[in-house]
Amino acid sequence: MNILGVNVDAVTMEDSVGVVREALGQGDRLRVVTANPEMILRAERDEALREIMARADLVVPDGEGVVWAARVLGAWLPERVTGIDLARRLLAEAHTYGWRVFFLGGQPGVADEAAAMMGRDFPGLEVGAHHGYFTVGQEEEGVLALIRDFHPEILLAGMGAPFQEFWLSRYPDLAGVSVGVGGTFDVFAGRVKRAPRWVRRLRLEWLYRLLREPKRLRRQLDLPRYMWRVLRFAKKGSL
Numbered sequence: 710m711n712i713l714g715v716n717v718d719a720v721t722m723e724d725s726v727g728v729v730r731e732a733l734g735q736g737d738r739l740r741v742v743t744a745n746p747e748m749i750l751r752a753e754r755d756e757a758l759r760e761i762m763a764r765a766d767l768v769v770p771d772g773e774g775v776v777w778a779a780r781v782l783g784a785w786l787p788e789r790v791t792g793i794d795l796a797r798r799l800l801a802e803a804h805t806y807g808w809r810v811f812f813l814g815g816q817p818g819v820a821d822e823a824a825a826m827m828g829r830d831f832p833g834l835e836v837g838a839h840h841g842y843f844t845v846g847q848e849e850e851g852v853l854a855l856i857r858d859f860h861p862e863i864l865l866a867g868m869g870a871p872f873q874e875f876w877l878s879r880y881p882d883l884a885g886v887s888v889g890v891g892g893t894f895d896v897f898a899g900r901v902k903r904a905p906r907w908v909r910r911l912r913l914e915w916l917y918r919l920l921r922e923p924k925r926l927r928r929q930l931d932l933p934r935y936m937w938r939v940l941r942f943a944k945k946g947s948l
Contacts, residue, residue, distance in 0.1 A: 710784045713753040713938055717744055717768050717775060721787045725769050726798050732766075733808065733862055733885050740877060741767045741888040743792035746774035746935040748870050753938065758871045761878050769795065774932065778939045792890040796865050796897075799888070803863055804831035811856055811884065814841035814867030815894040823897035837861060841868040856883050863887075867894045 710717050720728070725741075732739040742748075742765040752759040762768060769790035770776055779786040803810050812820040820838035828836055837859040843852050856864065864884035866873040873889035881887075895901040 710779045710782070710786055712775065712778045712782065713749050713935075713942065714759055715744060715749045715752050715762055715768070717749075717770050717779070717786065719779075719784075719786050720767070720769060720790065722790050722794060722798060725767065725790050725795055726802060728767055729799060729863075729886050730802060730806075733806075737885070738881060739766045739886045740881065741765065741769065741795075741886065742874055743771035743790070743795065743889055743891070744768050744775060745772040745870075746778070747931045748874075749775065749778075750931050750935045750938065751871060755871070758874065761871070761874050764878065765874075774935060778935075781939055781943045783943070792888070793893045793896055795888065796890045796893050799863055799865075799886075800827055800831055800834065804834045807835075808862035809835040809837070809860060810863045810865065811837040811839075811859055811861035812865055812867070812894055813839055813852070813856065814865075814869075814873065814890075815892075815898075816840060817842060819894050819898050819900060820867070822899070823894040826897055826899065841866075853880065853883070861885075865890045865893065867891055 710719055729739060729741070742762050744762065748758075748762075752762055770779070770786045771789065771791050773789055776786045776789050800810060802808070812824050814820060815823070817840040820840055824836040824838040828834055837856070839852055839855060843849050861884045864877070864887040866877055866887065867890045868876060870889060870891060873891070877887045877889060892901065
């Protein structure tokens with residue numbers, strides 16, 4: 710499904726997990742992008758980001774706004790596949806199949822705390838971790854060496870979009886499957902509380918996050934612009 714120049718795969722959560730399982734079973738490499746409205750709007754203006762997303766192996770609809778856009782444009786996306794939910798499902802798969810997982814991102818200490826928490830939820834799961842506040846050059850080389858020495862089947866990068874997408878595209882050999890997961894580690898570590906299930910069912914998680922983190926208001930202003938662009942495209946059939 711093409712939304713403002715970005716192709717999003719019409720997949721469910723189960724489909725997405727199945728694609729990852731198949732790729733790792735066959736020894737293939739897979740780069741997954743979790744595309745939310747903010748990223749799609751930015752990619753419309755940023756050719757480099759649009760190209761990075763176009764070359765991804767799987768682009769999942771991360772957010773109700775993406776599912777809504779498909780409906781407005783006369784197509785169908787079965788459900789939203791959020792980065793945090795996909796990450797959690799992949800950890801469960803890793804626990805079942807003995808895959809190693811590496812957490813990269815967040816402020817110092819966050820990825821380690823998230824790894825420890827997930828280790829308690831999934832006993833025996835091998836999780837490596839490093840924060841995302843490293844400099845380009847010698848420090849980055851050390852991080853790359855750490856990940857390669859760990860030999861992860863799955864690399865979850867919580868470095869913020871679109872930086873994590875550019876970074877993962879530069880280093881495709883780090884893991885069998887790499888996924889950009891934004892602020893997932895803050896939630897896994899317990900530093901940020903996720904919206905209750907009933908709020909998520911009402912599709913109001915964005916509002917819950919905004920009320921808890923008012924500093925997100927500036928980012929949320931992209932949503933009206935995104936909706937206007939989608940509606941304009943649907944009405945005129947052109948950008």
